Amino acid sequence: MRFRSRQAAAGRVFAVTGVNTVSFAILASNPIKQDLLGFAVERIAPATGQSMFMPGFKVFESLIPQPTEGLNVSTFDHPVQSLVWDDFTADPESQYTYRFHPIKGRPGNLERRSRPLSIKVRTEPLVTSTAHDVFFNRGVASSQFYQREFGDDPIADMEPARRAKALAWLSRDLDEALLRFIDACRPGDRLLGCFYEFRYAPVVTAFKAALDRGVDVGLIIDAKVNESTDKDGVFHESYPREENLRLLAASGIPDTRVKLRQARRSNIQHNKFMVRLAGGTDPVEVWTGSTNLSLGGIHGQTNVGHWLRDQQIASQFVRYWELLFDDPGGTAADSAAERIAKNKVFRSAVQDLSPAPADLRQVSEGVTVVFSPRPDTTVLDSYARLLDSARAQACITLAFGINAVFKEVLKDNTPLNHLVFMLLEKKDAPTPDSTTPFVRLNASNNVYKAWGSFLADPVYQWARETNALQLGLNQHVSYIHSKFMLIDPLGDDPLVVTGSANFSGVSVKENDENMLIIRGAARVADIYLTEFNRLFNHYYFRSITEQFRRRRATPGQASLFLAENDDWLAKYDPGTFRAKRLKLFADMSGFRTL
Numbered sequence: 001m002r003f004r005s006r007q008a009a010a011g012r013v014f015a016v017t018g019v020n021t022v023s024f025a026i027l028a029s030n031p032i033k034q035d036l037l038g039f040a041v042e043r044i045a046p047a048t049g050q051s052m053f054m055p056g057f058k059v060f061e062s063l064i065p066q067p068t069e070g071l072n073v074s075t076f077d078h079p080v081q082s083l084v085w086d087d088f089t090a091d092p093e094s095q096y097t098y099r100f101h102p103i104k105g106r107p108g109n110l111e112r113r114s115r116p117l118s119i120k121v122r123t124e125p126l127v128t129s130t131a132h133d134v135f136f137n138r139g140v141a142s143s144q145f146y147q148r149e150f151g152d153d154p155i156a157d158m159e160p161a162r163r164a165k166a167l168a169w170l171s172r173d174l175d176e177a178l179l180r181f182i183d184a185c186r187p188g189d190r191l192l193g194c195f196y197e198f199r200y201a202p203v204v205t206a207f208k209a210a211l212d213r214g215v216d217v218g219l220i221i222d223a224k225v226n227e228s229t230d231k232d233g234v235f236h237e238s239y240p241r242e243e244n245l246r247l248l249a250a251s252g253i254p255d256t257r258v259k260l261r262q263a264r265r266s267n268i269q270h271n272k273f274m275v276r277l278a279g280g281t282d283p284v285e286v287w288t289g290s291t292n293l294s295l296g297g298i299h300g301q302t303n304v305g306h307w308l309r310d311q312q313i314a315s316q317f318v319r320y321w322e323l324l325f326d327d328p329g330g331t332a333a334d335s336a337a338e339r340i341a342k343n344k345v346f347r348s349a350v351q352d353l354s355p356a357p358a359d360l361r362q363v364s365e366g367v368t369v370v371f372s373p374r375p376d377t378t379v380l381d382s383y384a385r386l387l388d389s390a391r392a393q394a395c396i397t398l399a400f401g402i403n404a405v406f407k408e409v410l411k412d413n414t415p416l417n418h419l420v421f422m423l424l425e426k427k428d429a430p431t432p433d434s435t436t437p438f439v440r441l442n443a444s445n446n447v448y449k450a451w452g453s454f455l456a457d458p459v460y461q462w463a464r465e466t467n468a469l470q471l472g473l474n475q476h477v478s479y480i481h482s483k484f485m486l487i488d489p490l491g492d493d494p495l496v497v498t499g500s501a502n503f504s505g506v507s508v509k510e511n512d513e514n515m516l517i518i519r520g521a522a523r524v525a526d527i528y529l530t531e532f533n534r535l536f537n538h539y540y541f542r543s544i545t546e547q548f549r550r551r552r553a554t555p556g557q558a559s560l561f562l563a564e565n566d567d568w569l570a571k572y573d574p575g576t577f578r579a580k581r582l583k584l585f586a587d588m589s590g591f592r593t594l
Contacts, residue, residue, distance in 0.1 A: 001526060002490070002591040005119035010102060013119040014585035016490065018530035019126050019134070020172070022087045024098070024119075025585030032102050032114060036566050038079030040101040042116070043087065045094065054087065056080070059461070060107035061561040067461035070148065077110070079103040081568045084581050088534045093125035095594070107564055120594035124527060126173055127180075131309050131367075132518070134527045135177040137291075138170050139302030140538055142454030142467040142479070146170070152466035155295075155473060170299040170473075174291060175202070177305055178298070181274060181287045182206040187214030190277035192321045194220040194512075196270045196500075197292035198244040204251045204293070211253065216280055220324050221248070222269035223260035264329035264343065267373070267510040271324075272500050275317040283314035288499055288514055290482045300473030301481035302397070302535055304528075306498055306516065313367050317514070320353050320371050324512060347375045347509070356517075360386050363495075365520040372501060372513035377405075380508045383497065384409045386487055390418040393584050395486040395532045397423045399477055400502050402441070413445040419580055423536050424451040425480040427543070443577065450540035452479020459545055460560055479539070483515075486528055490588035494525035522590050 005013040011028040026039065041054040056078040059067055063077075079101075090096065099118045105111030127133055140146065150158075150166040158166065168175075183206060185191045191210055198204065198221045211217045223245065227238045248258060261269040273288040291303040308314075328346040330339025354371040357363060360382045370379055380403065387394045388409040396406075402422065410420060422428075422441075428449060430438035441447040454467040469478040484498040499515035501507035518524050562568075572578045 001122060001124060002522070002588055003119060003121045004591040004593055005117060006593060008115065008117060010115055010117050013098070013100060013117050014588065014591065015098070015119055015121045016526050016530055016585070016588070017090070017121050017123045018527040019092045019124045019136075020088065020090050021530035021534050022090050022096075022098075022121060022123065023530050023533050023585075024085045024087075024100075025582050026083045026085070026100055026117060027582065027586055028083065028102075028117075033566065033569055035104045036569065037103045037105070037107075037110070037564070038075075038081040038562065038568075039085075039117075040075045040077075040079050040103055040112070041085065041087075042099040042101060044097040044099070046097065047094065054080075058560065058562045060564060062107050062564060069458045069461060069463045071461035078562060081562055083572055084578065084585075086530070086533055086537060090123050092123055095120065095122045107562075122594070124523060127177075129309075130523070132521060132524045133177070133307040134524060135174045135305040135307070136172065136482075136527075136531045137174040137298060137303050138172050139300075139479070139482075139535060141170060141300060141471055141473065142452075142465045142542065143538065144462060144465065147463050147465050152470065155299075155471045167295075167299050174303065174305055175298050177307065178203055178287070178291070178293075179206050181276070181285075181307060182210055185210050185215045185276055188216075188279055190216040190218070190280040191274060192218045192277070192318065193274045194269070194271040194321055194324060195244075195293055196222045196268060196272060197240045197294045197297060198222075199240060199247050200293040200295060200298060201247065204247050204253070208251050208253050211257065217253070217257050218321075218325070219253070219258045220261055220269065220271075220321065221258055223262050224265040224268060225262065226265060259325050259327060261324065261327055261512070263327045263331050264346075264510075265332065267506070268512070269324070270500050270507070270511040270513050273317060273514055275314050275321065277314075277318065282311070283318045284311055285309045286314050286317050288317075288516065290484075290498075290500060292481075296468060296474035297481070300468035300471070301477050301479055304482050304484065304498065304531075308367065308516065310367055313369050313516075316353060316369050316371075320350070320514070323349055323353065343373075344375070347373050351375060356382070358382060360497075360517060361389060361495075363517050363519055366518075368517040368519075370499075370501075370515045370517065372508050372515075373510050374508055377505050377508050380503065380505055381405055383485065383503055386495070386497070387420065387485060388413075390420075390487045392488055392491065392587065393419050393421070393486075395421045395423075395489065395529065395536075396503070397480055397482045397484055397532070397535075398503060399425045399481050399483065400504060401425075402428055403504050404436075404439075406503070407439040407441060410441055410445055410447060411439050413447065415444070415446050415575070417446045419577075419584070420445070420447045421532070421536055422447060422449045423480055423532065423539065424449060425477055427451045427546075448540075448577070450536050450543045452539060453542040453546040455542060455545060456549065480535075484528060484532075486525060486532065489525040489529040490584055492589040493520055494522060495519050496521065496524050496528055498528070 501513035
C-alpha cells in the first residue's frame, strides 16, 4: 500500500508498504534542512501501544571514535542521515505510526525542538483471498542479525533446536506457505507439480500426506542423465536426478505418480510450480516463482513464492503440465534430424499454449503467462525492451549475469533516463578469455548495481559474517536466485515479471520454464518493490565494502561515520541519484492518507 502524510511545516513523508517491509521518502522543507543532523525515527504500534526509536546504522565519530564490533545504537542519539529510509522489521497486516524527529545542534548536545514529521501506514496481510499472495524468504544469511543470533557454524553441525530456529528465521514465511498450498488440497482435488529440484523432505512428505488423504497427486521431476568425470578423475553423479530419485524412493510416493523428465538431456526442467484442480477437474490456483524444493532454495539464496488464484492461468498451467508429462523433445536414441524435428514441434506447442505479444508493454491488464522453451528469443528481446522502456524506474534480479541484450539497450542511457537497479549474484566483470568487448553499465547509464557479498572481516562495529555457502546451504548460487523484473512499480500501471526463468537465451529457448507478467496490480508491485529495496540495500553496502577489500583499501572516514553538520544533504542536490530516488516516491500514484 502507498501512503502520504499531510503537509506540515517540516515537509511531507511518503511510504510504500509490503508485508514485512516499509520504504519511506522524506521531502523536508528548507527551514528544516538548515543545520539538520538527521532524523530520529520513532515507530509506534497502536495495537500494542509499543513505541520505540529504531536502531541506528552509523555513529558520530566525536562521540564514538572507535566503534567496537557488535555495537548497537539508536537513531535517538545517532540519527538517520538519509531522506530515503526503510524498515524491514514490520509485522504483516499491522498499523504503525512513524515519527521522523528532526535533529539539530551538535553531537553530545542534540536539539530536538522541531515538530516531527508523522505518517500512519498499514502493512499488507501475509495471506489473503485475493488473486495474489507473495512470499519472500529473507535470503540474507550474510547479515549482522544472523551472525549475532546464530553464529557461523554449518547448519548441519547445529544442535537441533538452534538449527530449527535459524532455518525458520532464514525462511521467514516461504517454507510455511509452500506447505500451506499443499495442505489446502482436499480429498478429491488434483494436485500437479513440476520441479527441477525435488529434494526438500518436508515438502515431499507433504505431497505423500496429500496422496494418503485422497488427493490425486501427479509429479514431473527433472531426471536428466548428466553425470560426468572431471579432469581430475572425480566422478560427478547426475544432478539433480540422483538426489531427486533418492528422496522419492524414501518418501513412499508410488512411481505411477511420477513422470521423470529425461528427454532433451542437454537442457533442464527448470520449473518450480504446482497447480490445484478443485474436485479433480477445475483448475483454480497456481504456486510458482523461483524457489527450488531444496534446503538452500528455501533458506539460503534469495527466493520468492507466488500464489496465484486465477482459473484461466491455472488452466494454462494444467495444459502445460500435460504437455510436459509426455516427456516431449528429442532423446539420445533419436538421430540428429529426429531430435531437431521433435524439439521444433515441442517449442511450437509450448508457444501455442502461451502466446505473447512481441512488445510486452502491450499485454493486457491482469496476468499473462509465458512458458518455455519457445522457437526463438523474441520474448527475451522484449524483456530487454521492457526494462529500457520504463518511465521512471526499473528493477531486475539476475542470478547468472547480465545478458547481452539488456546491455545493448541500456548502454546508450544517460542520467536523464529512468533509474535502473540491478541485483546480481556476483559482480559484473569482464571474462578473462572472452573475445567479446565488455560493456560496462554504471551511473553514467543511470544503472546502479549491487551483488551478493558478505563481510569477510570486521568493519568498525560490523562483525564478520558468514554466508549460505559457508553454512552448507548452497553450493553454486549463494545469494541471488530470484528472477523478477519491475517496471515503474510506483506508477499507475505497474508491471511485474516473475517466475523461474533467468532472463537468458537458454531460459527462453531451451529450458522448461514459466513466467508471469502481471500488469496493473499495485499490491503485488508494492510487495516486490519493498523486498527488492530490502535486498538491494543489504547487498549494496556489502558490495562496496567488498570492492574496497579487493583493492586492499579501507572506506574513507566519511563513509563510516555520520556527518557532524548538514553537509550530508548535498547528496540530495537537484539532478543527483538520491534526488531522483526521492522523486520516485513524490510522483507515485494511488497513495492514501490515514
